Amino acid sequence: MNAPVRPNDYAAFPDAKGRFGDYGGQYVPETLMPLVHDLDAAYTAAKADPAFQAELDGFLTHYVGRPSPLYFAERLTDHFGGAKIYLKREELNHTGSHKINNCMGQILLARRMGKTRIIAETGAGQHGVASATVCARFGLPCIVYMGAVDVERQKPNVFRMNLLGARVEAVTSGSATLKDAMNEALRDWVTNVHDTYYMIGTAAGMHPYPEMVRDFQAVIGRETRAQVLEIEGRLPDAVVACVGGGSNAIGIFHPFLNDEGVQLIGVEAAGDGMDTDRHAAAINGGRPGVLHGNMTYLLQDREGQITEAHSISAGLDYPGIEPEHSWLHDVGRATYQTATDAESLEAFMLLSKLEGILPAIESAHALARIGDIARDVGKGGVVVLNLSGRGDKDVNTVAAHLGRQI
Amino acid sequence: MTKARIDARFAALKAEGRAAFVPYVMAGDPDAATALKILKGLPAAGADLIEVGFPFSDPMAEGPPIQRAALRALAKGLTLRGTLDPIAAFREGDQTTPIILMGYMNPLVSRGFKDFAREAAEAGVDGMIVVDCPPEEADPLADALEAHGLALIFLTSPTTDDKRLPTVLRRASGFVYYVSVAGVTGVKEADAASVAPNVERIRKASGLPVAVGFGIKTPERAAAIAEVADAVVVGSALVDVVAEAVELNEDVTTRVLSKVDSLAKAVRFARRGLTAV
Numbered sequence: 001m002n003a004p005v006r007p008n009d010y011a012a013f014p015d016a017k018g019r020f021g022d023y024g025g026q027y028v029p030e031t032l033m034p035l036v037h038d039l040d041a042a043y044t045a046a047k048a049d050p051a052f053q054a055e056l057d058g059f060l061t062h063y064v065g066r067p068s069p070l071y072f073a074e075r076l077t078d079h080f081g082g083a084k085i086y087l088k089r090e091e092l093n094h095t096g097s098h099k100i101n102n103c104m105g106q107i108l109l110a111r112r113m114g115k116t117r118i119i120a121e122t123g124a125g126q127h128g129v130a131s132a133t134v135c136a137r138f139g140l141p142c143i144v145y146m147g148a149v150d151v152e153r154q155k156p157n158v159f160r161m162n163l164l165g166a167r168v169e170a171v172t173s174g175s176a177t178l179k180d181a182m183n184e185a186l187r188d189w190v191t192n193v194h195d196t197y198y199m200i201g202t203a204a205g206m207h208p209y210p211e212m213v214r215d216f217q218a219v220i221g222r223e224t225r226a227q228v229l230e231i232e233g234r235l236p237d238a239v240v241a242c243v244g245g246g247s248n249a250i251g252i253f254h255p256f257l258n259d260e261g262v263q264l265i266g267v268e269a270a271g272d273g274m275d276t277d278r279h280a281a282a283i284n285g286g287r288p289g290v291l292h293g294n295m296t297y298l299l300q301d302r303e304g305q306i307t308e309a310h311s312i313s314a315g316l317d318y319p320g321i322e323p324e325h326s327w328l329h330d331v332g333r334a335t336y337q338t339a340t341d342a343e344s345l346e347a348f349m350l351l352s353k354l355e356g357i358l359p360a361i362e363s364a365h366a367l368a369r370i371g372d373i374a375r376d377v378g379k380g381g382v383v384v385l386n387l388s389g390r391g392d393k394d395v396n397t398v399a400a401h402l403g404r405q406i
Numbered sequence: 407m408t409k410a411r412i413d414a415r416f417a418a419l420k421a422e423g424r425a426a427f428v429p430y431v432m433a434g435d436p437d438a439a440t441a442l443k444i445l446k447g448l449p450a451a452g453a454d455l456i457e458v459g460f461p462f463s464d465p466m467a468e469g470p471p472i473q474r475a476a477l478r479a480l481a482k483g484l485t486l487r488g489t490l491d492p493i494a495a496f497r498e499g500d501q502t503t504p505i506i507l508m509g510y511m512n513p514l515v516s517r518g519f520k521d522f523a524r525e526a527a528e529a530g531v532d533g534m535i536v537v538d539c540p541p542e543e544a545d546p547l548a549d550a551l552e553a554h555g556l557a558l559i560f561l562t563s564p565t566t567d568d569k570r571l572p573t574v575l576r577r578a579s580g581f582v583y584y585v586s587v588a589g590v591t592g593v594k595e596a597d598a599a600s601v602a603p604n605v606e607r608i609r610k611a612s613g614l615p616v617a618v619g620f621g622i623k624t625p626e627r628a629a630a631i632a633e634v635a636d637a638v639v640v641g642s643a644l645v646d647v648v649a650e651a652v653e654l655n656e657d658v659t660t661r662v663l664s665k666v667d668s669l670a671k672a673v674r675f676a677r678r679g680l681t682a683v
């Protein structure tokens with residue numbers, strides 16, 4: 001691979017071939033290539049069409065509930081005694097996470113393309129619920145692929161999807177988790193090429209998905225930038241987000257990429273710990289390879305077989321990461337830390353008690369590092385954390401780890 | 407040798423006026439010793455070329471039979487070395503039957519294209535099919551393979567229209583693979599009537615033989631496709647025989663080779679209006 005070079009303008013990426021440096025691309029079977037090109041063309045046209053943007057903005061305002069607040073977490077700030085900590089409240093969106101931002105964008109695109117059948121993959125069920133929600137809103141049939149293991153551990157979300165009219169297909173192939181759900185969704189797409197739109201839930205997959213999902217999630221960063229400028233009269237010192245596939249992180253990072261003074265910090269799931277092989281940290285514990293259509297950092301063995309990710313958080317339980325993060329890591333524009341299951345549980349409880357906000361266990365991974373980051377930046381500084389989702393869905397998991405019955 | 411072996415085999419078949427029969431077997435399935443016995447027995451059972459599946463943990467274009475076969479092989483610890491060594495052993499006794507390795511990108515990326523190409527060529531592999539490597543991403547791999555005389559065989563499908571075809575064929579060599587159904591392996595059934603015009607279109611545009619696969623399970627279907635294509639590939643139906651024989655505690659090699667024999671005969675006699683015996 002070539003030595004990575006920092007670009008002058010991050011907004012110019014991906015390039016025409018869907019690359020962020022060496023990462024990204026379109027590694028898909030031939031049957032899908034014409035569809036992927038169609039999608040790329042349709043998205044490029046929609047992106048340039050003010051009517052599409054206006055329609056999306058309308059739904060984001062009136063259906064999703066945007067803008068989400070940028071909230072000064074005073075007691076959390078006092079607790080750590082460092083920089084001021086702001087929370088970007090994505091957990092207040094309709095359906096309780098950032099996932100709906102992307103689904104709203106993609107469903108409008110699918111309609112524009114005349115697609116009549118929507119498929120999606122889900123791990124924790126958050127993207128599945130968001131997909132089922134927008135499909136209900138627009139009256140389109142929705143099939144959600146979900147690993148059989150996840151169907152078992154996320155029963156309430158399976159029921160929510162059913163209530164919204166979606167069909168949940170339990171995937172038993174492979175390790176029966178998120179990566180296998182994605183394989184199965186791709187197999188569906190390859191089989192039903194004519195009428196089907198594949199609504200990918202994170203900034204993974206082949207070009208144009210990483211770019212498109214990033215663009216739909218970048219509303220988080222645009223709002224944050226304007227809000228922090230208004231409240232503090234300056235840019236933040238650091239922006240922090242958890243990283244599963246990487247969509248909430250790239251969404252809040254992207255509008256700050258050209259502001260070199262703003263540190264961008266992603267937090268990967270360390271599961272049982274980075275000294276074990278039970279984690280989900282693609283950048284910190286993996287190496288570059290090709291999966292699900294793109295070149296990126298991946299958890300894999302010496303032979304290039306993909307290994308299973310492990311995390312208390314089903315939403316971070318993915319062996320890959322969106323390619324733009326891989327590139328930002330290589331060029332040094334963003335840094336990637338990790339948080340274990342135990343640290344994230346502790347952070348989950350801390351935020352609940354100090355601020356009266358139950359964070360999603362995914363977001364709690366970022367919270368687990370915020371104390372160190374706030375102290376490093378120091379008093380007088382400003383840090384922003386993307387609170388990507390709410391934790392109501394996680395109360396069973398948390399109770400189980402605390403040894404409580406509910 | 408290598409790519410030359412593919413060209414020589416198709417030239418000979420053309421002279422005979424018949425299509426090739428190409429069985430697909432998964433490396434290391436159901437175990438290393440049996441897989442080698444099967445491989446060595448394939449030419450005598452009627453294989454004109456052989457496709458060897460190089461298993462990957464996440465085979466996105468594969469239906470349940472080949473997915474399961476890949477997982478069986480990986481569960482037994484199959485590696486790249488373990489995939490290539492039996493091919494080298496096969497080559498000691500057979501210098502003419504081309505072997506095509508069929509797999510996915512990541513194990514090749516992991517090994518490094520140059521090292522992979524060298525090792526594969528040394529083992530006696532003649533070509534590669536990489537399911538998730540479309541022509542847009544193929545140059546680095548194609549360069550590495552070409553340097554060792556290996557063919558990169560490209561897939562075309564019902565969604566590959568005339569406008570796209572030249573892109574796909576730009577670096578094609580050996581032969582062109584036509585995926586006869588929009589779908590994964592081993593699920594939908596190929597239909598000779600809709601396959602024929604596509605084979606003709608691809609043959610004309612490429613000047614290369616066209617192999618048809620995905621969705622051919624029975625001798626009847628194989629014979630029908632053999633009338634219109636230059637090669638007929640059967641995979642899922644064969645790996646299913648492996649699984650079945652293991653399940654029923656039967657001799658896997660005998661069962662697989664007898665299935666190969668019946669499919670090969672069907673292909674061999676197809677254009678002469680004869681039926682297989």
Ligand SMILES: Cc1ncc(COP(=O)(O)O)c(C=O)c1O
Binds near residue numbers: 099245362388
């Ligand atoms: C609340 C929440 N945050 C984060 C994630 C991780 O995904 P991503 O890294 O794409 O934001 C998920 C995924 O399910 C989620 O539900």
